[in-house]
Amino acid sequence: MNKFEKLTSTVVPLPIENVDTDQIIPARFLKATNKDGFGDNLFADWRYEKDGTPKKDFVLNNPTYSGSILVGGKNFGSGSSREHAAWAIDGYGFKVVVSSFFADIFQNNALNNGVLPVVVSPEFLAEIFAAVTTDPSTTLTVDLDSQTITNNATGKSESFSINPYKKECLLKGMDDIDYLLSKKEQVLQYEAKRTI
Amino acid sequence: MSKTLFDKIWDAHAVSSVENGPTQLYIDRHFCHEVTSPQAFNGLRARGLKVFRPELTTMTADHNTPTIDQDQPVKDPISRNQLDQFAKNAAEFNMPIFYPLGHAKNGVVHIIGPENGFTQPGMTIVCGDSHTSTHGAFGTIAFGIGTSEVEMVLATQCILQTRPKTMRITYNGKLGKGVMAKDLALFTIAQLTTGGATGYFVEYAGEAIRSMSMEERMTVCNLSIEMGARGGMIAPDETTFSYVKGREFAPKGEEWDRKLAHWKTLVSDEGAVFDKELVFDAADIQPMITYGTNPGMGMGIRESIPTMDQVDEAGRISFRKSLDYMGFTAGEQLLGKSIDYVFLGSCTNGRIEDFRIFANYIKGKKKADNVTAWLVPGSWGVEKQIREEGLLDILTEAGFKLRQPGCSACLAMNDDKVPAGKYAVSTSNRNFEGRQGPGARTILAGPLVAAAAAVTGRITDPRE
Numbered sequence: 001m002n003k004f005e006k007l008t009s010t011v012v013p014l015p016i017e018n019v020d021t022d023q024i025i026p027a028r029f030l031k032a033t034n035k036d037g038f039g040d041n042l043f044a045d046w047r048y049e050k051d052g053t054p055k056k057d058f059v060l061n062n063p064t065y066s067g068s069i070l071v072g073g074k075n076f077g078s079g080s081s082r083e084h085a086a087w088a089i090d091g092y093g094f095k096v097v098v099s100s101f102f103a104d105i106f107q108n109n110a111l112n113n114g115v116l117p118v119v120v121s122p123e124f125l126a127e128i129f130a131a132v133t134t135d136p137s138t139t140l141t142v143d144l145d146s147q148t149i150t151n152n153a154t155g156k157s158e159s160f161s162i163n164p165y166k167k168e169c170l171l172k173g174m175d176d177i178d179y180l181l182s183k184k185e186q187v188l189q190y191e192a193k194r195t196i
Numbered sequence: 197m198s199k200t201l202f203d204k205i206w207d208a209h210a211v212s213s214v215e216n217g218p219t220q221l222y223i224d225r226h227f228c229h230e231v232t233s234p235q236a237f238n239g240l241r242a243r244g245l246k247v248f249r250p251e252l253t254t255m256t257a258d259h260n261t262p263t264i265d266q267d268q269p270v271k272d273p274i275s276r277n278q279l280d281q282f283a284k285n286a287a288e289f290n291m292p293i294f295y296p297l298g299h300a301k302n303g304v305v306h307i308i309g310p311e312n313g314f315t316q317p318g319m320t321i322v323c324g325d326s327h328t329s330t331h332g333a334f335g336t337i338a339f340g341i342g343t344s345e346v347e348m349v350l351a352t353q354c355i356l357q358t359r360p361k362t363m364r365i366t367y368n369g370k371l372g373k374g375v376m377a378k379d380l381a382l383f384t385i386a387q388l389t390t391g392g393a394t395g396y397f398v399e400y401a402g403e404a405i406r407s408m409s410m411e412e413r414m415t416v417c418n419l420s421i422e423m424g425a426r427g428g429m430i431a432p433d434e435t436t437f438s439y440v441k442g443r444e445f446a447p448k449g450e451e452w453d454r455k456l457a458h459w460k461t462l463v464s465d466e467g468a469v470f471d472k473e474l475v476f477d478a479a480d481i482q483p484m485i486t487y488g489t490n491p492g493m494g495m496g497i498r499e500s501i502p503t504m505d506q507v508d509e510a511g512r513i514s515f516r517k518s519l520d521y522m523g524f525t526a527g528e529q530l531l532g533k534s535i536d537y538v539f540l541g542s543c544t545n546g547r548i549e550d551f552r553i554f555a556n557y558i559k560g561k562k563k564a565d566n567v568t569a570w571l572v573p574g575s576w577g578v579e580k581q582i583r584e585e586g587l588l589d590i591l592t593e594a595g596f597k598l599r600q601p602g603c604s605a606c607l608a609m610n611d612d613k614v615p616a617g618k619y620a621v622s623t624s625n626r627n628f629e630g631r632q633g634p635g636a637r638t639i640l641a642g643p644l645v646a647a648a649a650a651v652t653g654r655i656t657d658p659r660e
């Protein structure tokens with residue numbers, strides 16, 4: 001996993017609520033046996049016509065918007081546990097997803113792939129959407145170290161929360177498996193003393 | 197100190213905790229299927245690791261499998277490749293419990309687990325699949341995980357998890373006639389919305405739950421994830437114990453007695469405090485259908501879709517988008533609406549009781565001509581029972597065919613795709629855009645509403 005660095009970027013706005021993992025990456029793309037290429041199919045059914053031509057009205061096909069921060073409506077990532085959703089977002093080049101609310105498993109999966117989910121207040125989210133609509137060159141700055149997100153159009157900042165352990169993992173580029181492997185001895189002890 | 201059922205199981209499985217961080221949780225049973233596991237096995241290879249406790253993982257192929265001609269090679273080469281890779285991984289890592297396509301115990305992962313006695317009270321259970329919550333019906337902590345976490349379990353039999361908050365939902369009184377477990381679940385999701393239980397682990401309680409069979413309880417727990425809950429659980433009781441007893445992987449003899457004594461302690465103590473408590477009256481629940489593109493967009497079958505001014509402002513864009521996709525209008529009633537497909541199956545409603553309910557309703561009636569019906573048993577075990585109980589004859593008599601087990605049109609990864617624009621009354625769990633095939637329009641319902649739709653070709657109140 002790569003280290004997470006402080007980031008300032010323009011954003012891609014997706015002001016839709018309950019964006020589920022079936023939209024992020026439809027099931028028919030889950031047949032791969034590796035993690036490559038999912039970015040090409042991110043939001044496939046919203047992004048492409050049946051024949052594969054890009055749908056003009058979808059934000060990823062609109063050259064006005066770009067950047068490594070995706071901003072979604074409330075309850076982003078609901079639905080299935082497919083980590084392919086996180087691989088698709090990461091594969092496309094997003095480093096941060098901002099929303100006022102995330103589904104649990106998605107949040108975990110994102111963090112396990114070095115993508116930072118940032119939860120902001122509904123008002124702050126509305127201001128981001130408004131600022132980006134007025135001026136697509138609006139940038140956000142996400143500073144994990146100080147746990148702040150700044151809307152550079154308004155100058156307003158909000159702090160966000162993240163589990164201290166997960167924060168350290170992201171900053172150091174370390175993952176849970178490394179950690180768990182270092183705890184093998186405890187597992188053997190746990191198994192040995194279990195009575196039921 | 198008084199503890200909730202959740203606390204008791206969690207605490208008994210905590211190996212260690214990270215300071216200010218998650219708990220290292222020991223996993224008793226890991227279920228594994230072909231779609232969310234290949235990258236995890238690749239991860240083990242890349243790190244040069246073995247599977248730590250291979251006997252604690254149950255592997256079955258289900259998501260990608262065809263539901264006809266399973267004895268023939270799988271036609272889609274990418275699906276076939278994934279299934280082949282699954283078999284290779286099972287062989288290379290010496291996994292002793294592996295049920296590939298065609299195996300007598302093959303079936304949908306959340307169906308074969310309970311069916312074979314893998315699922316037992318008090319366990320921690322995970323699977324790279326969000327409907328792992330199904331197993332909570334036995335009084336377990338069971339939840340879905342991502343592929344990175346699958347790799348963690350394979351490598352260490354543990355995962356790191358932040359302790360969720362607890363919620364208890366109590367249903368007082370009994371369900372009305374013709375109202376089923378699926379209706380209770382869809383009702384609850386409609387009340388809470390799809391994010392309403394996010395961050396919580398739910399315990400279901402009350403008379404309506406206690407009087408349910410194990411299969412009905414599985415349906416309820418299965419849908420916990422659709423309101424965002426980490427999982428759902430029901431305290432085990434005599435119904436649970438007699439279901440588990442005698443199954444192949446269930447404890448036997450002296451071990452059974454020892455475990456049973458422990459299982460009987462698995463209840464939320466009097467006075468245990470939940471972070472949130474909700475109470476519903478079971479009598480308020482009607483047969484349910486969904487009208488939109490998430491499971492929270494549900495209503496009683498005789499009700500009307502909300503009007504635009506009943507939807508809060510921030511949600512209107514999504515609401516309109518959803519109704520456009522479904523081809524419905526705000527305020528419309530759906531009773532009597534013509535439909536095209538019926539899907540009976542999935543880990544939500546693909547068990548024998550669902551087939552009994554369906555068969556019992558359609559007995560002596562005929563399948564509507566305008567309906568294509570896919571009846572897909574959740575496992576070969578269920579399929580066998582359908583034959584043995586004579587249900588197949590009833591179905592055949594009424595013009596229905598039985599398919600072979602698998603996830604099928606629940607997520608349409610195989611060929612069972614509902615065509616664009618067509619309406620499917622489906623007993624599965626998700627009505628997301630494209631879930632049952634690109635452009636498919638899904639109306640979620642229980643097996644009884646599905647049966648009524650299958651014979652009338654329309655949305656029909658089965659109590660009529």
Ligand code: SF4
Nearest residue numbers: 327542543603606607
């Ligand atoms: S039946 Fe549907 S929900 Fe259940 S495991 Fe299969 S795809 Fe997932």
